[in-house]
Amino acid sequence: MSDVPYDVQDIRKDFPILAREVNGKPLVYLDNGASAQKPQVVIDAVTRGYAEEYSNVHRGLHYLSNLATEKYEGVREIIARFLGVKDVEEIVMTSGSTEGLNLVAYGWAMPHLQAGDEIVLSVMEHHANIVPWHLLRERQGVVLKWVDVDVNGDLDPQAVIDAIGPKTKLVAVTHMSNVLGTVVDVKAIVAGAHARGVPVVVDGSQATVHGPVDLDDIGADFYAITGHKLYGPSGSGAIHIRRERMDEMRPFFGGGDMIRHVHKDAVEYADPPMKFEAGTPNIVQQIGLGVALEYLMDLGMENIAAHERALRDYTRDRLDGLNWLNVQGRSAGKGAIFSFTLDGGAHPHDISTVLDKKGVAVRAGHHCAGPLMDHLGVSATCRASFGLYNTRDEVDKLVEALELCHDLFS
Missing domain, CATH: 3.90.1150.10 (Aspartate Aminotransferase, domain 1)
Known part of the structure; x- marks a missing residue:
């Protein structure tokens, strides 16, 4: 404080x-x-990033590239500190929660779920935490199981846990409703789901804005945040992915920066988190997000x-x-x-x-x-x-x- x-x-x-x-x-x-x-500190950081410091990251050995890389990678550490994550390499940079949740859908869920497998989710979810699962429903025959809120708009964690059955392969739940403001006891849901061997993805887009979170304490397998709600630039964000889940995932996007070697007949991917960060990222936006998070932590x-x-x-x-x-x-x-x-x-x-x-x-x-x-x-x-x-x-x-x-x- x-x-x-x-x-x-x-x-x-x-x-x-x-x-x-x-x-x-x-x-x-x-x-x-x-x-x-x-x-203003975020506005200044973005302006400076484009006017005085811009270069691509990771690929150059010249001064500006090194400076941009140092600042960009420093944001990964800031995000980890903001979220209460000890392992910085569990932070994957994204353009926001939507990309992060789609990364889970395509990188983890698609290869692990088959026709008839179930995803449990609450009726309060934002479309970003619904539509990716509908894509799996349409393309792979995955079944969506919905859990309602009560008359006050509260979501009973036990109702979510009780909805988990033998075919449930994933629970997807918001930490805070963007419509009702309801704060969900995601820690209890994670504990109950893990007791049944089911991973949990949490949409943290709203919750992280309004108070402290400790992801090492919550224990979710996946936790997405978006920068534009966190007083940072649009096009910035991240998702925290437990290392054991990272090891189970395939890349979502393919291209530069997420590879170690590429040959005509084979490709060797980089280690996580880079494995999931293809192409030129939103460099300046992410740097602005880091400044925004430091501003919040200072307050x-x-x-x-x-x-x-x-x-x-x-x-x-x-x-x-x-x-x-x-x-x-x-x-x-x-x-x-x-x-x-x-x-x-x-x-x-x-x-x-x-x-x-x-x-x-x-x-x-x-x-x-x-x-x-x-x-x-x-x-x-x-x-x-x-x-x-x-x-x-x-x-x-x-x-x-x-x-x-x-x-x-x-």
Whole structure:
């Protein structure tokens, strides 16, 4: 935990976009669940990376290539430290969670699963942790087994464990719902699945943003993160893969950098993690991600979590005072994510448009969570998702804008 007091007004100064206006109103950015804004240190690192330090990595012996390689590979160590991983070589660099989860699908699951084998997953999953498994269903006859959430939006770990049968070969679960904010006890799920000999892949895209994680403690076989939600650049991310699972995987992408030798009649692959990192990577983006993670660790993930818990509680109290607002997900320990609809049938797209006129940015739609929308019985919701720089004053502005929506649409 950082020794520096958490001063949200001071922190906001690190994010230049928060000083701008939208439609003549101060920007209230509540779309952090989709992508978070970037602090100046990340913007500076990306600018410097392209303007002063750019070169390809791993292949050159000149100064710029060595500098880029040193910075790029240093990010692997930063990610490992951020995630609580002791073995740096278990970190595979990716363009984000989607690539990481597809790497698991093609590199591990495809050669290990046959027709009739099962994948257990929750109804809360983001499409990034659904569609890769549907591809296996379509192409190999794999069966998807779904576990529902309860009325509060909580996922019972035992329900996931109980869904594991003799044909189950993988459990795929989110650590935190991007729609409901529900935090899942993935450690309990991992322990139960491992007791039955089944590996677990966790989508950590949301959870790692809002508080500390310790992957060596959780014990998941695969854990994916994405940089653009972690206040880093788009096109950056990583997946943690246990070494024993790496040994069971075949490469997903083929090309330069992931090979040791290539001949006309044979190829010898590099050792992991390079075995899974083909071609020129998103060099500058990954360097920016490293700067973003160091920024978060300097603030203290525990401090960020405490700030967001207080913001969640304040938001919940304010929204509960609007008896015409329907909030989806009432998990007691949820994160600061609120998905909602209004009585009267106003479409979330219309609601978000009115909010935007007041400078309040929220997301409207299915949030890449089709099965959860079906489970909730809605086609779409508005979602206000909070980050480390949001304030109570911004919550009040959200409520004021929602009251305007109610007046317009009721």
